[in-house]
Amino acid sequence: MTDLDAVDPLAPVRELFDLDDDVVYLDGNSLGAPPRAVADRVQEVVRQQWGRRLIRSWSEGWWEAPQRVGDKVGRLVGAAPGQVAVGDSTSVNIFKALMAAVKGTDRAEIVVDAGTFPTDGYIARSVAELTGLELRPALPDSLELTERTAVVLLNHVDYRTGRMLDMAAVTEQVHAVGARVVWDLCHSAGVLPIELDALGVDLAVGCTYKFLNGGPGAPAFLYVPAAAQATFEQPLTGWTGHRAPFAMDEGFTPDPGIARARVGTPDILSMLALDVALDVWDGVSLTDVRTKGLKLTAYFRSLVEDLPGVEVITPDDEWRGHQISLRHPDAAALMDKLIGRNVIGDHRPPDVLRFGFAPLYNRYSDARRAAEALAEIL
Amino acid sequence: MTDLDAVDPLAPVRELFDLDDDVVYLDGNSLGAPPRAVADRVQEVVRQQWGRRLIRSWSEGWWEAPQRVGDKVGRLVGAAPGQVAVGDSTSVNIFKALMAAVKGTDRAEIVVDAGTFPTDGYIARSVAELTGLELRPALPDSLELTERTAVVLLNHVDYRTGRMLDMAAVTEQVHAVGARVVWDLCHSAGVLPIELDALGVDLAVGCTYKFLNGGPGAPAFLYVPAAAQATFEQPLTGWTGHRAPFAMDEGFTPDPGIARARVGTPDILSMLALDVALDVWDGVSLTDVRTKGLKLTAYFRSLVEDLPGVEVITPDDEWRGHQISLRHPDAAALMDKLIGRNVIGDHRPPDVLRFGFAPLYNRYSDARRAAEALAEIL
Numbered sequence: 001m002t003d004l005d006a007v008d009p010l011a012p013v014r015e016l017f018d019l020d021d022d023v024v025y026l027d028g029n030s031l032g033a034p035p036r037a038v039a040d041r042v043q044e045v046v047r048q049q050w051g052r053r054l055i056r057s058w059s060e061g062w063w064e065a066p067q068r069v070g071d072k073v074g075r076l077v078g079a080a081p082g083q084v085a086v087g088d089s090t091s092v093n094i095f096k097a098l099m100a101a102v103k104g105t106d107r108a109e110i111v112v113d114a115g116t117f118p119t120d121g122y123i124a125r126s127v128a129e130l131t132g133l134e135l136r137p138a139l140p141d142s143l144e145l146t147e148r149t150a151v152v153l154l155n156h157v158d159y160r161t162g163r164m165l166d167m168a169a170v171t172e173q174v175h176a177v178g179a180r181v182v183w184d185l186c187h188s189a190g191v192l193p194i195e196l197d198a199l200g201v202d203l204a205v206g207c208t209y210k211f212l213n214g215g216p217g218a219p220a221f222l223y224v225p226a227a228a229q230a231t232f233e234q235p236l237t238g239w240t241g242h243r244a245p246f247a248m249d250e251g252f253t254p255d256p257g258i259a260r261a262r263v264g265t266p267d268i269l270s271m272l273a274l275d276v277a278l279d280v281w282d283g284v285s286l287t288d289v290r291t292k293g294l295k296l297t298a299y300f301r302s303l304v305e306d307l308p309g310v311e312v313i314t315p316d317d318e319w320r321g322h323q324i325s326l327r328h329p330d331a332a333a334l335m336d337k338l339i340g341r342n343v344i345g346d347h348r349p350p351d352v353l354r355f356g357f358a359p360l361y362n363r364y365s366d367a368r369r370a371a372e373a374l375a376e377i378l
Numbered sequence: 379m380t381d382l383d384a385v386d387p388l389a390p391v392r393e394l395f396d397l398d399d400d401v402v403y404l405d406g407n408s409l410g411a412p413p414r415a416v417a418d419r420v421q422e423v424v425r426q427q428w429g430r431r432l433i434r435s436w437s438e439g440w441w442e443a444p445q446r447v448g449d450k451v452g453r454l455v456g457a458a459p460g461q462v463a464v465g466d467s468t469s470v471n472i473f474k475a476l477m478a479a480v481k482g483t484d485r486a487e488i489v490v491d492a493g494t495f496p497t498d499g500y501i502a503r504s505v506a507e508l509t510g511l512e513l514r515p516a517l518p519d520s521l522e523l524t525e526r527t528a529v530v531l532l533n534h535v536d537y538r539t540g541r542m543l544d545m546a547a548v549t550e551q552v553h554a555v556g557a558r559v560v561w562d563l564c565h566s567a568g569v570l571p572i573e574l575d576a577l578g579v580d581l582a583v584g585c586t587y588k589f590l591n592g593g594p595g596a597p598a599f600l601y602v603p604a605a606a607q608a609t610f611e612q613p614l615t616g617w618t619g620h621r622a623p624f625a626m627d628e629g630f631t632p633d634p635g636i637a638r639a640r641v642g643t644p645d646i647l648s649m650l651a652l653d654v655a656l657d658v659w660d661g662v663s664l665t666d667v668r669t670k671g672l673k674l675t676a677y678f679r680s681l682v683e684d685l686p687g688v689e690v691i692t693p694d695d696e697w698r699g700h701q702i703s704l705r706h707p708d709a710a711a712l713m714d715k716l717i718g719r720n721v722i723g724d725h726r727p728p729d730v731l732r733f734g735f736a737p738l739y740n741r742y743s744d745a746r747r748a749a750e751a752l753a754e755i756l
């Protein structure tokens with residue numbers, strides 16, 4: 001397999017990451033690895049920008065960072081500049097997106113993927129309770145949308161199985177009944193070609209600490225297309241979303257643009273860590289990333305699918321993200337043993353082993369070493 | 379004035395901060411100065427915890443950080459352990475606090491300080507609109523509370539004037555009509571003795587980037603007293619507030635304790651920067667801090683109150699926080715000139731100059747140099 005790595009056009013990108021060579025890190029779908037440049041940038045932010053410039057740094061690049069970094073994320077998800085704001089957690093952004101999506105609606109229901117990452121479902125339920133709409137969990141293959149449907153919240157890639165939905169087809173299906181769609185890109189941003197603008201997606205959210213490598217708990221993002229910004233209204237009306245934050249007006253007048261998606265004071269340390277982390281994408285083609293992701297996962301699948309007691313639950317066609325999930329009755333114990341051998345994936349209850357493949361730093365040899373370790377343990 | 383600094387028991391604490399000696403930094407009420415230990419800690423978090431331990435760090439101290447760091451904040455505001463969670467912005471925490479405070483109420487109004495920091499008023503208005511309650515702005519001296527009042531949101535120290543409210547008396551006044559009080563401690567946490575538990579405060583929020591020196595946009599905190607936790611419910615039901623976050627349950631069952639105030643994945647870089655920043659309080663008496671704060675502000679006041687065109691709007695009795703605010707028609711231009719002389723305060727429109735005094739690092743000589751610079755400019 002040295003050959004596959006040798007001819008991999010993305011192989012040199014791994015050098016941009018601070019990863020130990022003896023670790024097989026297959027959990028970038030949970031916490032991305034640190035780009036090397038992050039440590040120095042954070043040091044500069046603390047010692048220079050904060051320490052030397054103090055409060056002045058707010059007018060020397062900090063204030064606009066949520067939009068500036070948002071534009072960098074936008075380039076990776078098919079959003080033209082001025083449509084993505086970085087800040088808050090994914091959960092908070094789902095709340096903003098859903099509240100805005102149902103604002104003023106005369107429709108009756110919110111539909112959410114029944115197998116969604118829990119936080120999406122929890123927040124959707126809260127929004128339903130607050131607004132008096134019904135919450136209807138539904139399987140992506142049988143959404144049964146009608147003109148009662150106000151909004152549909154879906155995960156582009158399922159966190160457990162790695163299944164990828166057809167964003168174009170589902171968006172069209174939602175729009176066909178006049179409803180809105182909110183896409184959660186947590187498990188796809190940065191590894192799959194995504195075309196939010198081209199598909200006419202209504203709203204999207206995502207985290208930046210998985211395949212975008214922003215660091216543990218790095219701020220999330222919210223996409224509001226330009227045409228929808230004037231009517232984007234949600235209850236977290238914090239001062240930084242105001243049209244003139246420093247006027248300290250009594251009334252809230254939202255910024256006319258994407259800044260209205262901001263809430264409180266942006267978290268600069270994490271924001272600027274993410275800022276430099278995103279530079280690893282410079283010159284990288286998402287098509288190459290996708291191609292390598294499919295190859296890596298196909299290769300790993302071929303090595304593990306016949307192991308005893310193992311069931312691969314990730315689709316083996318193109319409708320998958322960059323992870324392979326295995327079901328095994330001893331999943332928890334197996335993962336502990338793998339980690340003991342420096343093969344790091346993760347376990348999701350009750351019986352799922354997840355192996356995430358980040359094409360920017362994972363090698364074919366990682367897939368082979370992980371499969372070999374799993375085979376030996378079994 | 380060298381004498382005052384020479385006999386200041388807190389003088390050695392300044393050495394714990396990374397501040398240039400030629401800068402007179404009087405804006406710690408907006409952005410605290412960096413404790414020296416932060417840069418190295420952040421470096422360790424990026425290079426070691428994230429880089430070497432990767433995902434494993436979540437079970438090696440990261441996951442519990444919001445409560446652990448919350449307990450450190452709690453010690454500075456009179457809260458016993460297990461009652462403060464760190465995370466999200468102040469705005470988001472005000473939303474949580476107000477939504478929880480009015481949950482299930484049969485009362486009709488939310489009262490908010492009419493001169494409050496804008497975000498408090500904006501969020502209070504959103505909560506009122508969401509819940510169908512009225513929002514009534516009122517001056518702290520004439521709150522006119524009745525049994526129609528569900529909750530009162532007040533700033534302990536006014537961001538503009540520096541006036542401090544009597545937390546004990548006002549809390550009692552609110553409780554006398556059976557209402558709840560939410561205190562915003564943004565401009566007092568870390569510099570004033572605060573006794574949340576002893577006063578029976580219902581809920582409190584605050585930021586950590588001002589006098590707590592957590593760094594730009596560092597996560598905010600939310601205090602929910604133990605006795606109120608079982609009934610604390612708010613709509614930002616993110617997965618990390620769940621009783622068993624990794625069970626990935628379909629339904630949301632809140633953690634029985636303070637963790638239910640958590641929402642999304644905690645922002646670890648900023649959280650752990652704050653963690654070490656709070657160590658500057660080790661061995662420091664808040665009584666000493668308060669005493670020095672009153673002396674510093676009294677001294678600065680005495681030097682500037684007779685300058686031409688200047689009106690001091692900060693109370694000159696004990697009911698003030700650690701800032702002196704001056705009104706002057708050319709406030710904006712004056713502050714620009716002061717900053718040009720390395721005297722850094724800030725300006726709040728239309729005509730207020732603010733000078734914050736952080737007793738842990740500000741010296742009497744800072745007050746003198748600032749007053750001299752202002753006199754020369756005038």
